[in-house]
Amino acid sequence: QVQLEESGGGLVQAGGSLRLSCAASGRTFSYFAITWFRQAPGKEREFVAAIRRIGGGTYYTDSVQGRFTISRDSAKSTVYLQMNSLKPEDTAVYYCAVDSQFTLGWDPGNQRLYDYWGQGTQVTVSS
Numbered sequence: 001q002v003q004l005e006e007s008g009g010g011l012v013q014a015g016g017s018l019r020l021s022c023a024a025s026g027r028t029f030s031y032f033a034i035t036w037f038r039q040a041p042g043k044e045r046e047f048v049a050a051i052r053r054i055g056g057g058t059y060y061t062d063s064v065q066g067r068f069t070i071s072r073d074s075a076k077s078t079v080y081l082q083m084n085s086l087k088p089e090d091t092a093v094y095y096c097a098v099d100s101q102f103t104l105g106w107d108p109g110n111q112r113l114y115d116y117w118g119q120g121t122q123v124t125v126s127s
Contacts, residue, residue, distance in 0.1 A: 002026040002116045004096050009121030017084045020121060022096030024077040033099045034079040035108055036070065038092035038123075045095070047109035051079060059108045064090075086125045093120040 008020040022034060035050035049070040050059040058070050069082040079096060097114035099106075106113070 002098060004098065004116055004118035006094060006096055006118045006121040009094060009123045011124045011126065012086055014086060014088055014125055014127050016086050016125070017082070018086065018123060020081040020083065020094055020096075020123070022079045022081075022118060024079075024098065031098050031100050032102045033106075033108060034072065035097050035099065035114065036079075036081050036094055037097060037111065038090075038094045039120075040089075040092040043092075045111065047111075048094070049081060050108035061109075083123070086123075088125045088127045091123060091125050093122050095120045 002024055003026045005023050006020060008018060010018060012018055031053050033050050033052045036048040037045050038048050039045040047061050048064055049068055051070045051072050060068060067083065067085045070079065072079045096118045098116040099113045100115045103113055
């Protein structure tokens, strides 16, 4: 079993920055990718950013490209999401999720591929 714990959320003014952390614990595991999703009030959960374990390839949704950066510290089994130039529309609960194995034609936004999910951390951006 793998546990994921997000942290780093909070209240910030528009234009500000936050760094989210996703710490993995539990049994030793190797994963294919760790991904951040978010869910705003009244909306469906959506893909934000992903990072592959091997090679470190990264993926972003268009709305955060150039503002958010996903990175990892493999020694700590932690993935980070640096969020800059935050906008009110970034307000959401942010979740990290683990995809344990490669899938041909992998789509980082396909939520059905993810085996483990964290409980989420609230990010609120005021205007």
